[in-house]
Amino acid sequence: MMTNHHSSDENMIGYVYRTLDDAKRESIDEHLIDCQICRARLSGHESRQRQIDHELRAAINAAAPSRKMNFAAIAPRLHRSRFQFYWPRISAAVPIPIAIIGLLFSLYGFWQIFSSLSLSALPRQPGALPTLACFCLMFVSMDQFDRSFSIRPRFIISAFLAFILWLSTFFIGLLNIIVVRDLVIFFYIRSGGSPERASVVTILAVMIAAMVYIGVVIGGAEYHYKNLGHPSSWKLFTWTIVVQLLIMILPYLAY
Known part of the structure; x- marks a missing residue:
């Protein structure tokens, strides 16, 4: 579980992606309370995860059809709303x-x-x-x-x-x-x-x-x-x- 009294990168990544079981998460939570180094490492992993999310979202938006396209061949009244892109921030x-x-x-x-x-x-x-x-x-x-x-x-x-x-x-x-x-x-x-x-x-x-x-x-x-x-x-x-x-x-x- 711990390497040199610190959480391993594998456990940190699993903690960010929420793939660990409850026992491991609770153990890491208790360790993070007292370990400033692991808190900083966890913050770094979370920052990288947000950066990956932004890059994926940008790539998906770039590959998606234009927002102004009305998809007339599929549904004449189907439009992509701009609000859905701003909702997470709002x-x-x-x-x-x-x-x-x-x-x-x-x-x-x-x-x-x-x-x-x-x-x-x-x-x-x-x-x-x-x-x-x-x-x-x-x-x-x-x-x-x-x-x-x-x-x-x-x-x-x-x-x-x-x-x-x-x-x-x-x-x-x-x-x-x-x-x-x-x-x-x-x-x-x-x-x-x-x-x-x-x-x-x-x-x-x-x-x-x-x-x-x-x-x-x-x-x-x-x-x-x-x-x-x-x-x-x-x-x-x-x-x-x-x-x-x-x-x-x-x-x-x-x-």
């Missing part, structure tokens, strides 16, 4: 603006709640923007998860999307802390607690939520950095966003 670029929109929604939704912080007997509802942000981010993470099982996108695109997703979950996590704070106050007062002692309960709830939040943010950043572009990284993003969305739904169920 589909690869769509997650970028969606991720940016999700980041803006999460940032603006957090600012709306943060700018009106006060003790309240009723939990504030996060509103539509953070919810829409979660759906946008889930679309991006699930799309990248599906793509990661084929030839991976360029490193810059994966790194940019991962950073946008992490930054968005950073702000949504802060919003979750505010939601948890309001819910604790709501249930404390509802159970008969005095409003005067609500601030003490609030501090305790915020401290616990903040410790969990810091662990998720720092641990998640380290995990995504080591597994950038891997299916496990996109899966973790998806589950993180789902949990954050469920927390934001809780105030609507409290009424």
Whole structure:
């Protein structure tokens, strides 16, 4: 399997073409986490594969009939659409603006709640923007998860999307802390607690939520950095966003 503690070129090529079995792929995945040399070699193989794909596509397009030919002898209304040649690029670029929109929604939704912080007997509802942000981010993470099982996108695109997703979950996590704070106050007062002692309960709830939040943010950043572009990284993003969305739904169920 390994040559001089590094993956062989044969295994690297099989990894790129997805001809290895699951056990070998998992073994290489674990090795790539710690081996920068093999990650660089894998990136080189993927670059060569993309170059081969481009050359084959160019050769096929050069040998294909002209796009302007209407094939009247076969079907008078049969035309070759130009859109099919641009669709792969369009589909690869769509997650970028969606991720940016999700980041803006999460940032603006957090600012709306943060700018009106006060003790309240009723939990504030996060509103539509953070919810829409979660759906946008889930679309991006699930799309990248599906793509990661084929030839991976360029490193810059994966790194940019991962950073946008992490930054968005950073702000949504802060919003979750505010939601948890309001819910604790709501249930404390509802159970008969005095409003005067609500601030003490609030501090305790915020401290616990903040410790969990810091662990998720720092641990998640380290995990995504080591597994950038891997299916496990996109899966973790998806589950993180789902949990954050469920927390934001809780105030609507409290009424």
